[in-house]
Amino acid sequence: MGLTLGLSTALSGLLTSQKGLDVISQNVVNVNTKGYVRKVMTPESVTVNGMGAGVQTGKIIRSVDEGLLQDIRRQTSTQGMLDTLNQYYPRVMDLFGQVGDNNSISHQMQTLQSSFQSLAAQINTPAMQTAVMQTCLDTANQLDQMSESLQSLRLEADRGLQTVIGLANEQIANIFDLNQKIVRASAIGSEVGDLEDKRDNALTELAKYMDIQYFPRGDNSVGVYTKSGKTLVDKGAAELTHVATTITDAWMTKAGGNFNSITVSTDDLLRDITGDFTSGEMRALIDLRDKIVPNLQAQIDELAAKMKDVVNQVHNRGTTYPTTRSTMSGTRQFMDPNNPDINAGIPAALVADPQTIWLSGDDDVTIAIFDPNGTEVASTTLKTIMASNAYNDAAGNATALDISDTPATPGVKLTDVAAKIQNWMQAQTYQNSTLSSASASFATGKFELNTGHSSLSLAFRDQVSSVKGSNAEDATINFDADGDGTADQSVDGFSNFFGLNDLFTKTVPNSISDSNILHQDFTLSTTRTIRLLDPSGQIGNAISIPTGSNLAAMAAAINKQTQTNESSTLSTAAVTMTSDATITIYDSYGTITGFPITIDSATTDNLNDIAAEINNVGGSVQAKVVQTGPNAFKLRVWDSRGTPLTMSVEAGAIGSSNLGTYLGMQQANLIQATVVPDGSGYRLRIRQTDDQELFVAADQDNATPPTSFITEMGLRASSSRSAGNLSVRTDIQGSPSLISRGAMKYNADLQQYALSEGDNTTTMAIANAMAAKSQMASAGNIYAGSYNFVEYAAASISVVSTNASHAKDQLAYQKTLSTALNNQHTSFSGVNLDEEVANMINFQQAYSASAKVISTLQQMLDTLVNIIQ
Template sequence: MSGSLTLALRTAQSGLLVNQSALDAVAQNVANVNSPDYSRKIVNMEQRVVAGTGAGVQLSQVTRAVDEGLLKSLRLELSAFNQHDAQSSYFSRLQDLFGAPGDNTSIAHIMTEFGKSMEALTLAPDQSLEQGEFVRQAKEVANKLTQMSSTVQELRVQADTEIAAVTSTINTLASELSDINNKIIQNSSTSADVTDLRDKRDAKLDELAGYIDISYFYRGDGDVVVFTRAGRTLVDNSSPTISHLPASTAASTTTHAEGDFNGIYIGIETAANDITDEVRDGKLKGLIDLRDGTLADLQSQLDEFAAELRDAVNLIHNQGSGFPGSATMSGTRAFINTGTAKTVPIAGEQTITMGNNSDTRITLFDSTGNQHTTTTVQAIMASASYGSGASAANGPWNIAEVAATMQDWLRQNGTANATVAVSSTTGKLNINLNSTTYNIALRDEVNTAGTVPAPVGSTAANATIQFDANGDGTADETVSGFSNFFGLNDLFVDDVVDNIWETGVMSTSYASTAATLTIYNGTTSTNVTVNNGDSLTTIAASINAATAAGVTATIIPDGSGQRLRISSQNGNAFTVTQAAANTFISDTSLHSADVRVSEQIRVREDIISSPSLVTRGAIQWDANKGASGEYFLSKGDNTLIKSMSQMFATTNTFDAAGGLSSTSMTFVSRSTSILTNNATLAELNDSQRTYQEDLSNSLKTKSDTFRGVNLDEEMSNLILFEQGYNAAARVISVIQAMFDSLERVIR
């Protein structure tokens, strides 16, 4: 009998202890009813059996009310939400800084005002007020473009800095998860309750999912292994460190593809461990997309726009001059091998040839705009009296011979101290009359009779300049206008060096035709073979294999396509040409890159100082002046400023850039498109952010409802466990009384 009473006592004791644990769990649940990330604890009981005989009750385990499948879905959506959320503040800043098309500070409004200033100058070309306003508006356009470019690069640097901060946070979370893993394993081995540790780990996983896309699984010992969806390990027994060194500055040429932005490395900093292009979601993805996608695309749009504006305006501005001509002319085209002045160029010297019966008239004018003397480029180049002697009538001429010949003619015709030379530092052609008596102006002409040089009074039309960029005897580029070719009277200038070449935006599936490319640096030519069907990536590899060229080729993402970019390794200028009959350059629009133009575009300094230097009119011919007709300049001539105004108001062909397609539209419309595209992206991001936020909140509500504490349910459990505890205590009390009775009988 005593043995049965002892067993009963132990059985009742087990009920007492288990119900006590259950009451503790209820107390924990009630106490944490408002605690975030807390999951309701469930006490699971089971019958205790000893030697095949029931021996009361025991605590099986304390579990959590958690839906793991729902949590996985929630974490996926949290990653997507944070990707868009990370971009919201950047889009807001772009909207604030760039403005809407109708805002007075927007590029679209400023371009409109620039057009109005052209129209006003057309009506009053001789008025200094209108001249000054035109220059002021041109400066506003250039300043706005440089400001926008600067803002884009500042935001890219900030995004890169945030990327570094995110990687640091990921490392911290990974370390904390590893520490929690160890505690769970240690406590589980002693059958201790680890549910609170699991709650804490879930909270860290939720936080980590906000920064980077994650996948995970649980091992049998209770720890969790976390890795990216691309398969890179983040948390394991030995977790690798994520590192990223942020950039201190950025420019339009700064890209991750070229290695200018450091990679995001997991473990050792090698190319194989760079996960920049592998990240799929989370705040990290949002920042990468901003730095390398959205903002880089916007920069591409600005550069292409600035280059088109520069080229279109300068083409017309170079067709004439301010009144009464210019005392100095500074070219903007830099040559890499001007040669030594001589009548017959040798291999390697860059040369020009005049085609299509075109010629360029050089005229000196007095202060009233009347002709002092005139000639043509072909006439003096073919004369034995100037330069090194008589050259071929229409070329080819090396650049040094052109300069020497023009200088001799100017010195022999009224400007004895004139200098015409190519700068040894910049490679640009400069003309300085060093005279207060006369001024120079250029006019392109075409002789319809087909004779050269063009006789006086020939039809005004842009000269055709064929440029042999690598001195191999074959023309590589055709440019409209002699002054425009040299950039002798540009309105918009920049300091962009021809040390970066790139294609237009190409499809990722592009396949090349066969070609032989020549990369020439002024002294050395390096040939690169392009095979039929080569992709841009294959072509880049072929260029990089030609180490003697001293260039690096990279594939640069741009909008929905890509560009092949070729950059000089030492920063010096070079040219890229192709064999005769090859079409690779035209097929891909390979050209000296527009990148950097919006950063550097500005109005020429002497025009800012003297707005009267703005081209309004062209050199005119009057057959009734003098003995047999003369050229003259008129202060009230509006011929060219009117042409510029008409050009500005009509459509211009813009190349694809930064997600904007190739199209024909006005400059104002294109500037509006840039703003509209940016606003559309901002609205799309905000819409996606809102959608992901609603979806995440919905999933979180479902998860919280499932895992959260229900006070009514806990009160019911409290009564149930209390009654169980009281009943067990009552059994113990009865057994104690029975033991007391047994003790009295024995006495």
């Protein structure tokens, strides 16, 4: 028994040493394998009945410090984020340039300012006029190219996000697959070290894309989760989903729903988890798309919008003499409910309260006509002709109107302003003929004027009073968007208000209104009421927003109260049915009381008849006919409760079709209110979804001075899209001599106004205005303050440079930290050849000794056998 036990013991030593050498050989050959962790085999003694019976192979242990691995993965996520940011920042810096670069936006602003100064010195030189026009166009084009490039970067980041999510899904699937193999191998006692190495590599790779947390389980598998606890790997492999958008624009935001969500398949509700990622390449791409680039876009939009406003305000004061300008076309869009060309064929008024304007205090506006020599042909003031019975209003009545701010309910309809100016011009004579062809109207919703004679120029001069020759100063124009007698906006300059002599234009409507940048905890100080309108009239209901409402609650209230049902755009208001129709309207509870109703074919001949039948029900359902242009009619239906409606129209034969098909009623959300991030806070954004001009009207309180939702929120036409849609007025591009250079001036000796050929008043004023500091609103990472345009452009460049430098410094630090952590990991988990050789010698010696024991025992057994024989 002793010899047999000895032989067995020696054999166990032989096998154990062999296994040790096998482990060492695996370590040695994988010394340069990325992610390989050194394995250690520790022999264990074997006892039988308390007596030693040899040695056996112990558990093969991976040399891993799990705490250190977790640190490495956290740093891997951070470095992945910084690596991605540093791939994009150099491209952004190339767009903005350095302050001293000739191609930077700040240099372009300086060039534009200098071009006006040069024109002032050579005011009537065609080459200089062309040079200024081209510089204006170059400035607009550079801003447009910057905007386009920034949006391309956002689009690229969103597509990159989709790609990275695909890579993350591969690693998630890989981790789950390795989990399965490890669990199966562990169950049958097989070695799993190499599989665990591969799983660790997959976890580290996943950490590069996104920040994760993971936990080991008793069966040797690991559960993997997002930082917020969303499951990525458990009993199955989750799949992250994100579909990149195909188009982006400056106004588009993730908060506004313009970029798709990131969802995970383990969430049955498929909730958006975009905000769950705080590090990794995914976080960098999200920040680029939703924060970094939009902030830069907001800055150049603010620059473009303010430059346009400041230059246009001064340019509108000027004249083009000696170039004749007999026609003027405004750039600002208005509602025009009283225009017979627009509303022909509708027997009922579409909008009860048209838009109005009035002047503040003693302000007045001189209107003058000049001959080719710059001599006054006729002049008057706006207050004078409005108050005169000699000039008819838009209805053809000889009515005296007060355009001052003294009436209890101030305001004169825009169409009356146009009609009286037109009648005054037509009453003037030139070369013994009346200007009967003169015109002024809002035929397209924009103010258009024509002297009726190609040799006569029209000009405006704002002044401090109605006295002829009184000091020139911009008149304050108060604008009432809904005709309720309260000003919703005040603009300096009569011509500037209408955009009659703009130099820069915006090629898209003002369909978006933004609040100031507000803190996320901002709440409304008191209950406020607003109304939203587009060129068709008011959309939905008046919106009452309660005291204490936060930004999200405001947006929700606006969206609720502006829901409508719209028909298709119809070419005529007439409706001819040969049989009766039935209209049924439902809300979420079912058919609304009073419906269905019958539309009698015998008494219905237009859309207003249908609207009247709906309104006659007398409940919460409202209906009206709206018109957006010539031969463009719609039936609009909504609920005064702000409840979504469904409208069913049956029968009502119209030729081979029916009324339901003809109307094509659909639920519509013409207004979208969202809360969007900008810089250090958030804006309330209200958008007309059909990209039509948006008007915001608000009730005022009794404070002194009165305040409203508009003033408390700082609500105004958004500067968004300004950089990407800035241009020079088309006729100026074709004829640079239409750039304003001089101004209407009063000759006290002649007691007349005159235009002078050598006058550079307006050109110098534009140059000075560009050099002067303007009050800029907060945008992106630049806070509100006074800047001239060169300074603001330089500040934008500085923001880019600072952020890029900071990201670069962070990456350098992160690389140093990652190197240190990896060195620690390598020191602990990596293969040391010297150590492995030493261990190999030990196992080799043990193997030799065991073999010698076996050899000796074999001899002893042989001797014993021979004795017995």
